[in-house]
Amino acid sequence: MERRAEDNEETGEPSGEAIRSRLSNRADPFLVVCRCFSFVTSLVAILCVVVNVLAAIRSFRDSHDIFDGIFRCYAVLIACFVVLAETEWGFILKFSKVLEYWAGRGMLQIFVAVMTRAFPDYMTQRKDLLLLQNIASYMLLACGLIYFISGILCIGFLKRARQKKEISKEQAVKDLEARDRPAQGRTRTVARGASE
Numbered sequence: 212m213e214r215r216a217e218d219n220e221e222t223g224e225p226s227g228e229a230i231r232s233r234l235s236n237r238a239d240p241f242l243v244v245c246r247c248f249s250f251v252t253s254l255v256a257i258l259c260v261v262v263n264v265l266a267a268i269r270s271f272r273d274s275h276d277i278f279d280g281i282f283r284c285y286a287v288l289i290a291c292f293v294v295l296a297e298t299e300w301g302f303i304l305k306f307s308k309v310l311e312y313w314a315g316r317g318m319l320q321i322f323v324a325v326m327t328r329a330f331p332d333y334m335t336q337r338k339d340l341l342l343l344q345n346i347a348s349y350m351l352l353a354c355g356l357i358y359f360i361s362g363i364l365c366i367g368f369l370k371r372a373r374q375k376k377e378i379s380k381e382q383a384v385k386d387l388e389a390r391d392r393p394a395q396g397r398t399r400t401v402a403r404g405a406s407e
Contacts (some may be wrong), residue, residue, distance in 0.1 A: 239377055241300075245370050249297045251353040252320070256293040258347040259327045263287045263339055266330065286326040293323055293351075314362030320355030324348045 270276055295303045296310045296319070308317035328348035330341070361367060372376035 237304055239373050241375060242370065246280055248354075248357070249299070252358075253294050253297040255347065255350045255354055256290050256297065256323065258319070258343075259286050259290040259323055259351055260294070261345045262340070262344050263290060264325055266344070269337070269340070270319075282326070282329070286323060289319070289326065290323045310353075311367075312362055313358045313367035317355045317357070317359030317362055320351050320358060324352035324355055327351065 263283045263286040267280045267287065270280035270283060274336065293316075294305075296307075298315055304311045325348070327344055332345060
């Protein structure tokens with residue numbers, strides 16, 4: 212190992228460990244903020260799913276309006292799709308390319324928020340469900356507006372570019388580790404041969 216460090220000092224190249232530590236120690240703060248926002252949006256969309264399921268159960272159980280129950284079932288399905296889109300699962304993004312872009316994702320979230328907020332007059336009897344619907348819909352509306360405005364400002368493009376850069380950094384670290392493994396094995400062999 213010392214011989215490897217000496218070789219690097221003679222050539223003036225930084226050692227693999229120095230490069231690896233520089234590359235892997237820092238997480239991109241912008242990507243961290245994007246992941247946190249995506250997590251919050253997922254939680255709010257899950258809240259919308261819960262609220263719409265409760266409203267659908269109430270609609271079907273009390274037989275107030277069968278169409279409201281059907282409407283709520285569609286809202287549940289689309290809200291589940293919003294949650295899946297926030298995971299950025301490759302299959303979902305392949306299935307619906309528009310969700311790769313933040314403006315499209317924001318419009319879908321706004322649509323789910325409006326569907327969650329839409330309720331008939333009989334909901335005034337259940338103040339707790341009404342309050343939960345308002346909280347869920349306005350929070351998802353805010354997330355959707357942030358996504359939409361950020362998409363128009365091309366922040367989603369910036370995120371994808373930084374993700375590619377982060378992936379290439381990770382690959383560089385793996386390549387450096389793979390390069391150093393055989394060299395470390397030779398150094399140990401040489402050291403073992405010298406001690407004999």
